Amino acid sequence: MPPKARVTWNDKSDRDLMLAMLLTSNGLNKDGLPKIPWEACARILRLMGYDVSKDSVNQRWGKHVLLEYKERFPELFAKAANDSGNDADAADNEEQADKKPVKSTPRKRGRAAKAEPKDEDEEMPTPKKAKNGKKVAIVSEEEEEEMEDDGEA
Secondary structure (H helix, E strand, O other): OOOOEEOOOOHHHHHHHHHHHHHHOOOEOOOOOEOOOHHHHHHHHHHOOEEOOHHHHHHHHHHHHHHHHHHHOHHHHHHHHHHHHHHHHHHHHHHHHHOOOOOOOOOOOOHHHOOOOOOOOOOOOEEEEOOOOOOEEEEOHHHHHHHHHHOOO
């Protein structure tokens, strides 16, 4: 690895900066440009032998390289901003249109929220203690009558 020296920006260092940006790119921003974690980008450039900080690479990109490209190709950047924003918004709108609204389940509160029998004739089974008094079993009236007939209750 070459010795670290203060960075002198030139075509080679600009290409190295772009490579580092590609390696660390994290999606696109609202302008259709890559989102760059500048600290990670600077770390890669330091591994290449440059003496840079995250601020220096960010400023080189924004104030020199990107600005030069925007002046040379304004229509390209306008199209990139329109394409990236519209496609993302259209995809989001399509996904939301396909989804059915989700209804939340009402919260149950204390004893008042316990389920009532649906029909007056239909009663809920009542809990019965076993002979040893430790276990609880839910027994319907029919089962209770059968148990009494068998002598179990």
